[in-house]
Amino acid sequence: MSIALVILAAGKGTRMESDLPKVLHKIGGAPLLHHAMLSASALEPERTVVVTGHGAELVEAAARDFDEDVLTVRQKDQLGTAHAVAQARGALDGFEGDVIVLYGDTPFITTETLEAMIAARVTHDVVVLGFEATDPRRYGRLIVNGNTLSKIVEYKDASDEERAVKLCNSGVICADSETLFDLIDAVGNENAAQEYYLTDIVGIANERGLKATAVTCDEAETLGINSRVELAAAEATFQANRRRDLIEDGVMMQAPDTVFLSFDTIIGRDAEIEPNVIFAPGVTVESGARIRAFSHLEGAHVSRGATVGPFARLRRGAELAEDVHIGNFVEIKNASIDEGAKVNHLTYIGDASVGARSNIGAGTITCNYDGVMKHKTTIGRDTFIGSNTMLVAPVTVGDEAMTATSTVVTKDVPNGAMAIARTEQTNKQGFARKLFAMLRAKKAKQLKG
Numbered sequence: 399m400s401i402a403l404v405i406l407a408a409g410k411g412t413r414m415e416s417d418l419p420k421v422l423h424k425i426g427g428a429p430l431l432h433h434a435m436l437s438a439s440a441l442e443p444e445r446t447v448v449v450t451g452h453g454a455e456l457v458e459a460a461a462r463d464f465d466e467d468v469l470t471v472r473q474k475d476q477l478g479t480a481h482a483v484a485q486a487r488g489a490l491d492g493f494e495g496d497v498i499v500l501y502g503d504t505p506f507i508t509t510e511t512l513e514a515m516i517a518a519r520v521t522h523d524v525v526v527l528g529f530e531a532t533d534p535r536r537y538g539r540l541i542v543n544g545n546t547l548s549k550i551v552e553y554k555d556a557s558d559e560e561r562a563v564k565l566c567n568s569g570v571i572c573a574d575s576e577t578l579f580d581l582i583d584a585v586g587n588e589n590a591a592q593e594y595y596l597t598d599i600v601g602i603a604n605e606r607g608l609k610a611t612a613v614t615c616d617e618a619e620t621l622g623i624n625s626r627v628e629l630a631a632a633e634a635t636f637q638a639n640r641r642r643d644l645i646e647d648g649v650m651m652q653a654p655d656t657v658f659l660s661f662d663t664i665i666g667r668d669a670e671i672e673p674n675v676i677f678a679p680g681v682t683v684e685s686g687a688r689i690r691a692f693s694h695l696e697g698a699h700v701s702r703g704a705t706v707g708p709f710a711r712l713r714r715g716a717e718l719a720e721d722v723h724i725g726n727f728v729e730i731k732n733a734s735i736d737e738g739a740k741v742n743h744l745t746y747i748g749d750a751s752v753g754a755r756s757n758i759g760a761g762t763i764t765c766n767y768d769g770v771m772k773h774k775t776t777i778g779r780d781t782f783i784g785s786n787t788m789l790v791a792p793v794t795v796g797d798e799a800m801t802a803t804s805t806v807v808t809k810d811v812p813n814g815a816m817a818i819a820r821t822e823q824t825n826k827q828g829f830a831r832k833l834f835a836m837l838r839a840k841k842a843k844q845l846k847g
Contacts, residue, residue: 400495401443401516402575404486407431407461407502408451408473413625419453421502422460423629426636427660427679430623431457432464433505436661438498439465440509441516445493447486448502449473457502478593479569480585487579497578499571499596503623505632507570511615515572523577523608524600526550527570529617537566538597540612547610550597554590565612567597568620577608636661672708680714698730719754733764736779748772750789753779753797761786778813 411420421431428436435446446465450457451473458470469489473482483499490497496519498512511527518525526547528540536553539560550567551560573581581599589595600610623629640663641654648667651657656673663677666685675689678696683689687700690707697714700706703721710724715732718724722735725742733747736754741747743760749772750764762783764775773791777783782800789795789807796813804820811817 399516399519400493401441402445402490402493402495402497403435403438403441403443403447403500404483404490404497405431405434405438405446405448405500405502406479406482407448407457408454408476408482409503410452411503411624414629415626419457420623421457422453423623425505425623425629425633425661426640428662429460430505431460431502433661434500434502434507435461435464435468437505437507437509438500438512441498441512444495445469445490447471447489449482449485451476451482478587478591479596480582480594480598483596484579484582484594490575493575495575496572497575499569499578501569501622504568504570504620505623506619506621506635507568507615508619511613511619512572514615515570515613518611518613519572519574521609522611523573524581524603524610525572526597526600526610526612527568527620528565528612528614529568529620530564530614531566531617534561534564534566538569539563540565540567542612545611546604547600547612548604549601550595552589552591552595552597565614566620568615569596569622570620571596571599573599577603666702675707681712713748747775749791750775750777752777753781755779756781756783758783759785759787759803763788765790 407421409420414420414423422429425433447469448461449471454472461468461470471485471489473485496516515525515527526540531537538550538552539556540550541548541560581602584602585594585598587594603610618635621632623632637658640659641657644665645651649665650670653673657671658676660677660679662679664682666683668686669683670688672689672691674692676694680697681695683700684702686702688705693707693710695712698712698716700718701720704718706712706724709726711729713731716730717734719735719737721738723740723742724730727744728741729746731748733750735752738755739752741758745758745762746764748764749766756777756779765788766772775789775791776794778795778797778799780798781795784801784803784805786804787801787807793807793810795811798814799811800816801807802818805817806819807817
């Protein structure tokens with residue numbers, strides 16, 4: 399059976415107190431919209447349609463960032479969820495299969511739950527995702543009779559008896575495409591909010607002799623984000639789940655609560671993550687690597703046996719081979735560090751390549767930017783770069799070469815050569831004593847005055 403997705407992402411999110419559309423606020427470094435798209439992408443949908451409204455251009459661009467083949471449609475007027483889904487009719491023209499309606503601000507629904515809904519569709523015309531709420535509050539209620547879902551009633555329209563029901567509506571619905579849009583055509587807006595509720599299709603389906611049922615999931619999956627407080631709670635939930643998954647997969651974390659992960663962080667078994675490490679998007683750490691405390695990684699790859707930190711920063715394009723050592727207060731950007739190389743102290747390596755087993759001394763800087771363009775530094779294998787070396791790119795230091803301490807390298811250094819570029823030292827006898835005496839006298843005079 400073919401699957402299509404309709405993801406509703408038109409809301410403004412007034413309670414977020416933000417100019418940014420609600421679905422673009424981030425959890426784990428990715429927009430809420432991406433999380434919703436990610437869980438459903440495992441179903442290999444034939445079509446994905448995102449319904450936009452507030453901040454449509456930004457939301458559409460974000461959707462394309464995740465899936466360049468996504469279809470987008472706009473809901474100009476906010477007239478309810480059934481009206482929003484109806485906007486996707488044209489984008490699904492000619493599609494024959496099941497449609498799952500998801501929400502761009504509900505990031506935690508799992509692939510397994512969606513698969514359970516698809517399985518239930520074999521024997522039912524409409525499948526709704528529900529959950530047992532700890533505190534039902536103002537959720538819509540699912541009214542069931544045995545295995546049959548009789549209707550969904552919004553809290554504001556519910557009787558006292560219906561409000562006592564704890565089985566609540568997540569809003570997620572699955573139905574055959576033709577059936578879905580036929581039912582939507584029959585939805586009216588005779589309710590307290592004068593909106594077209596998607597949930598009304600259940601009652602209409604029953605009136606027409608169709609079968610409706612509910613599939614349940616854990617309440618945590620259905621968490622919708624409507625405020626900054628809820629966003630912070632969702633971030634905490636995401637982090638706790640990701641940490642647990644990694645630990646169960648064999649990753650060592652000394653203080654898990656201090657490690658922050660992104661939606662796409664990959665860490666191999668037997669890797670060790672020390673306290674207070676942040677993984678921004680795009681990081682892969684291979685098995686057996688060690689990320690030491692207070693390091694920040696983004697868009698980087700760390701190979702087996704490598705050590706990073708403490709207090710290190712890996713920026714986008716950092717590629718560390720096996721057994722590389724990156725030490726304290728070192729920054730690597732758009733650079734490859736080959737097997738066994740060491741960059742241990744107070745150094746910036748940007749737009750560069752460092753050969754195998756080379757050693758980069760403390761205070762080294764690749765001067766990669768001329769104010770307009772970026773330039774590359776190439777350092778060969780088994781090369782020694784002395785402390786406080788400035789490498790003015792574009793420049794190449796050959797294999798088995800070296801630079802003297804405090805050298806400014808502006809020309810290529812051949813294989814096996816040593817570069818020295820600094821002024822000759824001179825010693826002025828007795829000058830230090832005279833200078834200190836003069837300064838102390840000046841200070842004493844100031845104190846008296």
